[in-house]
Amino acid sequence: xxxxxxxxxxxxxxxxxxxxxxxxxxxxxxxxxxxxxxxxxxxxxxxxxxxxxxxxxxxxxxxxxxxxxxxxxxxxxxxxxxxxxxxxxxxxxxxxxxxxxxxxxxxxxxxxxxxxxxxxxxxxxxxxxxxxxxxxxxxxxxxxxxxxxxxxxxxxxxxxxxxxxxxxxxxxxxxxxxxxxxxxxxxxxxxxxxxxxxxxxxxxxxxxxxxxxxxxxxxxxxxxxxxxxxxxxxxxxxxxxxxxxxxxxxxxxxxxxxxxxxxxxxxxxxxxxxxxxxxxxxxxxxxxxxxxxxxxxxxxxxxxxxxxxxxxxxxxxxxxxxxxxxxxxxxxxxxxxxxxxxxxxxx
Amino acid sequence: xxxxxxxxxxxxxxxxxxxxxxxxxxxxxxxxxxxxxxxxxxxxxxxxxxxxxxxxxxxxxxxxxxxxxxxxxxxxxxxxxxxxxxxxxxxxxxxxxxxxxxxxxxxxxxxxxxxxxxxxxxxxxxxxxxxxxxxxxxxxxxxxxxxxxxxxxxxxxxxxxxxxxxxxxxxxxxxxxxxxxxxxxxxxxxxxxxxxxxxxxxxxxxxxxxxxxxxxxxxxxxxxxxxxxxxxxxxxxxxxxxxxxxxxxx
Numbered sequence: 001x002x003x004x005x006x007x008x009x010x011x012x013x014x015x016x017x018x019x020x021x022x023x024x025x026x027x028x029x030x031x032x033x034x035x036x037x038x039x040x041x042x043x044x045x046x047x048x049x050x051x052x053x054x055x056x057x058x059x060x061x062x063x064x065x066x067x068x069x070x071x072x073x074x075x076x077x078x079x080x081x082x083x084x085x086x087x088x089x090x091x092x093x094x095x096x097x098x099x100x101x102x103x104x105x106x107x108x109x110x111x112x113x114x115x116x117x118x119x120x121x122x123x124x125x126x127x128x129x130x131x132x133x134x135x136x137x138x139x140x141x142x143x144x145x146x147x148x149x150x151x152x153x154x155x156x157x158x159x160x161x162x163x164x165x166x167x168x169x170x171x172x173x174x175x176x177x178x179x180x181x182x183x184x185x186x187x188x189x190x191x192x193x194x195x196x197x198x199x200x201x202x203x204x205x206x207x208x209x210x211x212x213x214x215x216x217x218x219x220x221x222x223x224x225x226x227x228x229x230x231x232x233x234x235x236x237x238x239x240x241x242x243x244x245x246x247x248x249x250x251x252x253x254x255x256x257x258x259x260x261x262x263x264x265x266x267x268x269x270x271x272x273x274x275x276x277x278x279x280x281x282x283x284x285x286x287x288x289x290x291x292x293x294x295x296x297x298x299x300x301x302x303x304x305x306x307x308x309x310x311x312x313x314x315x316x317x318x319x320x321x322x323x324x325x326x327x328x329x330x331x332x333x334x335x336x337x338x339x340x341x342x343x344x345x346x347x
Numbered sequence: 348x349x350x351x352x353x354x355x356x357x358x359x360x361x362x363x364x365x366x367x368x369x370x371x372x373x374x375x376x377x378x379x380x381x382x383x384x385x386x387x388x389x390x391x392x393x394x395x396x397x398x399x400x401x402x403x404x405x406x407x408x409x410x411x412x413x414x415x416x417x418x419x420x421x422x423x424x425x426x427x428x429x430x431x432x433x434x435x436x437x438x439x440x441x442x443x444x445x446x447x448x449x450x451x452x453x454x455x456x457x458x459x460x461x462x463x464x465x466x467x468x469x470x471x472x473x474x475x476x477x478x479x480x481x482x483x484x485x486x487x488x489x490x491x492x493x494x495x496x497x498x499x500x501x502x503x504x505x506x507x508x509x510x511x512x513x514x515x516x517x518x519x520x521x522x523x524x525x526x527x528x529x530x531x532x533x534x535x536x537x538x539x540x541x542x543x544x545x546x547x548x549x550x551x552x553x554x555x556x557x558x559x560x561x562x563x564x565x566x567x568x569x570x571x572x573x574x575x576x577x578x579x580x581x582x583x584x585x586x587x588x589x590x591x592x593x594x595x596x597x
Contacts, residue, residue: 075433201452205444207434211396211427217420217448218496248420262434265452 006201006259008274017280018057024287047180055178055186056283057276059238059245060252062189064275065229065268067249070262072207074125077257078140080249081235085147087244089120090236092154099161110185110240117236121148121228145319161327164214173243175283188237192230193272200264203227207262217240230238245298247276247305254312348372348393348502350532350567353402355388355558364558365386370536377545380555381579386538387506389555389556393536394425394504403434406502418446424495425504432479438490439475442466445497465496469523485516492523496531502529504536509544517541521548542591546570554578557585567592 023029023047029049067080074084081087081217093116097109104112124146128139159191171175196203205213206223213220238245252275255265260267279297282304286295348370355363357472363385370393378386379519391397391406395411399550404411406423424445426467430502432441442465446458454462466475469489478485495503505524509517521544527533528550545552546565552569554562561578569575570592584595 072434103522163540201444201447204434205447208432209490212432214396214416215394215420216426216444217415217417219416257435261440262438263440265438266440 007270007273010270010277014273014277014280017277017284019052020285021053021280024284025049031329041114045329048178050176051180051183052178052283053232053280055175055183055284056279058186058189058278059250060236061193061272061278062186062274062275063245063248064252064271065189065193065236068253068264068268068271069196069203069227069231070121070249071253072129072203072262073224073231074139075207075209076136076139077254078136078250079124079143080140080253081230081231081330082147082244082246082250083140085124085143085150086117086232086235087239087246088118088147088150088154089232091167091170091244092116092120092150092237093109093236095154095157095163096164098166099157106182106185106240110237113236113240115238117232120146122225125224127227129308150174153192162247170239170243171299172296173239173245173298174294175242176294176296178242183241186241189234192234193268196227196230197265197268199223199226200268204262204264236316243296243298245279245301247301247309248278250307251308251312252278255308258315292343299300348407350393351405352391352393353389353404354400355385355392355397356400358528361556362591363392364578366555366560367557368553368563370398370534372534373528373532374550375535375537375548376551376553377549378536378553379540379542379545379578380561384502386555388558389506390425390506390536390538391427394423395419396425397429420498420500422500423502423504424498424500425506426495426508427506428462428493430511432491435480436491437476437478437480438482440587441479441490441496442471442475442493443596445494445499448498459498460522462497465493466470467494469493475476484512485519488512488516488520489523492527496527500533502534502536506538507540508537509539516535517544534537542570542575542596546593547589547591570594584587 024047029041029045034045063081066086070079070081070084070086090113093113094109094115097104097112101108127146128142131144133139154167155164158167168259177322180232202218203225205216206220206227207217210220235249252270254268256271256274260270279301282300283297286297286300289295350366350368350370352367353363354361366385366389378390378420388397392399393411394424395416406414406419412421431454439462440464441499443454443458445465446454446462466472469492471486471489471493474486479490482490499537508520508524512520524535524537525548528535537545537549548564551564552562553560553575554565554569555579562574572585575594575596577597581596584593586595587593
């Protein structure tokens with residue numbers, strides 16, 4: 001019962017915040033004039049406010065679920081679209097689209113972004129599996145480095161072809177350009193999250209290792225790549241519309257897992273709701289702080305996120321988890337595929 | 348289960364060299380032998396975790412690689428040392444994964460009953476809603492065994508289940524193995540380092556040396572001074588306790 005309660009609280013909070021957010025902005029919109037049929041107010045509402053809210057919700061849900069999937073599949077609590085090179089790969093894809101197809105539509109750019117995000121994520125996971133890092137912090141570090149290499153290539157190309165200005169919109173995530181007709185790709189998040197929910201148990205099983213998966217008749221590689229592909233496409237569809245938003249995929253799943261454990265079936269809904277709340281709150285702060293101007297959401301998320309992230313790191317270092325294995329007491333340190341923060345301090 | 352001419356090479360060196368075995372049903376069979384003798388590799392190949400180079404593993408008359416993975420997982424369960432689960436799952440959630448080959452994502456009422464029985468069998472009722480990372484080593488191990496029980500397979504393969512366990516937990520583990528065989532009629536194959544556990548708790552012993560089967564037979568047949576000395580290259584004495592041969596080496 002207690003677990004249901006959290007879901008209900010999150011859902012109600014999100015609902016109230018969502019309503020509130022519709023009435024926060026440069027132009028004053030109030031219920032009275034909406035009901036009296038003020039055409040101009042309705043226009044702002046339909047063209048700007050509502051799309052913005054929907055984009056925010058999709059972003060929050062998508063990025064946190066993508067992070068959840070990546071963390072489970074990689075058996076590492078610090079892997080996320082940011083630390084797994086997915087976001088920077090998607091940005092490279094957008095730049096390539098701008099270079100090779102200058103007249104490309106949103107969908108054209110999205111296709112490029114999907115392809116590069118999927119490839120980048122696969123490459124990263126293939127690499128960490130190949131090298132079999134034993135240290136839990138090593139994996140996200142490698143991911144960050146890999147992401148920076150890709151980011152470097154993106155920047156180089158952007159400078160060379162004088163595209164830095166065009167690209168900047170995708171480097172720092174913000175919702176100010178989200179209006180009707182320019183954001184609908186982000187709806188892709190919805191079916192993908194539903195697929196993720198259907199395959200939740202598969203992802204859990206793959207997260208417990210290759211042998212464990214085989215024992216239960218689950219095809220490890222197929223599920224691994226399917227999960228990574230879902231996470232990459234979710235991320236890319238968000239990046240194409242609003243740009244890079246870091247930390248959400250890292251922090252939200254971790255915070256939820258602290259309370260509700262790692263069974264994806266049990267945490268996916270809460271993770272999605274909490275992610276949406278987190279992005280919504282950050283966006284509202286960004287809209288209010290220097291009104292009538294607004295700060296890009298990436299800035300707010302970055303500040304709040306990094307504080308939470310440090311807290312999370314300290315928490316994990318303090319409460320190192322014990323591994324469960326056939327041979328019992330967890331005194332044997334971590335196996336070659338394990339890569340948990342506490343892995344190191346068991347040996 | 349029949350194993351014929353099973354071979355595995357790493358970099359051209361045979362680690363398992365044309366092994367022939369017939370696993371008797373409903374018994375406890377222990378694989379013993381010095382380090383690097385290929386016991387775990389054989390175990391890996393008969394459970395399809397490791398691909399073989401040549402030979403045949405016939406399970407119920409069909410080659411193990413021709414079995415559908417999902418069907419096989421209803422008949423044969425394996426726990427290896429790499430089962431290093433670092434997830435925050437409750438005992439019940441972990442045990443429920445044992446039903447995955449049967450019901451996939453949706454556990455039926457029947458599944459719930461089987462899960463409950465498995466938890467009860469391993470005496471884990473009071474811990475069933477606790478996270479596994481909050482339990483002691485022995486309890487966590489019992490949770491894994493409960494999952495295998497829920498998986499409801501005829502064959503259970505355990506790779507070095509007593510490794511790194513203290514005497515109390517290791518002995519308990521072996522008693523559980525014996526119960527699984529005697530009470531639930533499962534065929535259990537173990538890789539063991541501790542010869543006396545193999546001698547006391549199993550029905551058959553298969554001794555490996557250099558990737559080959561050095562001796563396969565009942566406990567009494569294998570646990571002789573001559574055989575063990577030859578396998579391990581140290582001096583052995585055999586004692587008899589409770590009608591079972593136990594060894595002393597020095």
